[in-house]
Amino acid sequence: MRYFEDIALETKRTIGDYTFTQAEMIHFAQEFDPQPFHIDPEAALASPFRGLVASGWHTVAIWMKLMVADRILAHSRGERAAFGPSPGFRDLKWLKPVHAGDTLTYSTMATQKTELKTRPHWGLIGSHNEAVNQNGEVAMSFLGQVLCMRRPAGTAP
Numbered sequence: 001m002r003y004f005e006d007i008a009l010e011t012k013r014t015i016g017d018y019t020f021t022q023a024e025m026i027h028f029a030q031e032f033d034p035q036p037f038h039i040d041p042e043a044a045l046a047s048p049f050r051g052l053v054a055s056g057w058h059t060v061a062i063w064m065k066l067m068v069a070d071r072i073l074a075h076s077r078g079e080r081a082a083f084g085p086s087p088g089f090r091d092l093k094w095l096k097p098v099h100a101g102d103t104l105t106y107s108t109m110a111t112q113k114t115e116l117k118t119r120p121h122w123g124l125i126g127s128h129n130e131a132v133n134q135n136g137e138v139a140m141s142f143l144g145q146v147l148c149m150r151r152p153a154g155t156a157p
Helices: 021-032 056-076
Strands: 014-021 088-096 103-115 123-130 138-151
Touching: 014 056, 021 056, 056 088, 056 103, 056 123, 056 138, 103 138
Parallel strands: none
Antiparallel strands: 014 103, 088 138, 103 123, 123 138
């Protein structure tokens, strides 16, 4: 088990790649973000994007999917971290539009650790998370937070 004290700062880790398809982009947007430039290829031509683009929420949802898959894989290797819930995120940015056929590489990096006085058995891990397209451009980024259990007294590292 990896605890709060075991989490290394400033180590960027790739959690996966994802290629967006037009059909999937439209399906997601019809359900969750039905703006014309996400669901109608013809209407999207007249948008500032000059073509169909993925919903920003779709790009974030894929980050979550890959993060959960990465944690399940780590658990299967015996590298499970004692993460709890997330109290939220901030500074979400959609910096480059995502088009059908684009492949985003998602990553995370712990950037800060805060000991919690009100919850002494937990610490708060701050992270920088991003998705970079095949051209090396950051398409999406945000700062995340997650609670992580502190090492129990008497437990060896």
